[in-house]
Amino acid sequence: MVTMQIQGEEALLRHLGLLSQFIKTFKPALENIADQIHNEEKQVFSSGGSFDGRKAWVKLSDKYAARKNKIAPGKPILRLTDKLYKQATGKDGIYEVSDTKMETGVNLPYARVHQYGYSEKNIPARPYLTIGKTQQGKWNAIMNKYIYDQSRKSGFSVVRVGV
Numbered sequence: 001m002v003t004m005q006i007q008g009e010e011a012l013l014r015h016l017g018l019l020s021q022f023i024k025t026f027k028p029a030l031e032n033i034a035d036q037i038h039n040e041e042k043q044v045f046s047s048g049g050s051f052d053g054r055k056a057w058v059k060l061s062d063k064y065a066a067r068k069n070k071i072a073p074g075k076p077i078l079r080l081t082d083k084l085y086k087q088a089t090g091k092d093g094i095y096e097v098s099d100t101k102m103e104t105g106v107n108l109p110y111a112r113v114h115q116y117g118y119s120e121k122n123i124p125a126r127p128y129l130t131i132g133k134t135q136q137g138k139w140n141a142i143m144n145k146y147i148y149d150q151s152r153k154s155g156f157s158v159v160r161v162g163v
Helices: 009-020 027-046 061-072 084-086 113-115 133-151
Strands: 001-004 094-095 102-105 156-158
Touching: 027 084, 027 094, 027 102, 027 133, 084 113
Parallel strands: 001 156
Antiparallel strands: 094 102
């Protein structure tokens, strides 16, 4: 059994190098993070943008809301065809996970307009892909748990030392 006690940045880097010999893939943790992103995006859409400290999306103009209601009665903002929703909340869009990399996102020509707005056409930004206040903490927790579990499986005895 290998025991690891870390004191300082130099020791941390040395021990991470040793640990990298035992952990060959981060794919399960990265898939878990992708799932977390997709689940949070579902909440962003269902809350009209106001999930996890984000501002609610600007309401539709009266003129466009009336036209949209004739085409798709009852459909919420950014859900006219659900293409954007399906790509932002699942694997319909950009989705790639490897041993060391995770990429998820939207690949639609109009996605950028909704994310950032388009002032020339008076379309306000309605950001749907953002990192919320607690999201990074959740990702860190997923990675920390994965590294901890893999360390234990590799025979490391992990000692937590307060900083």
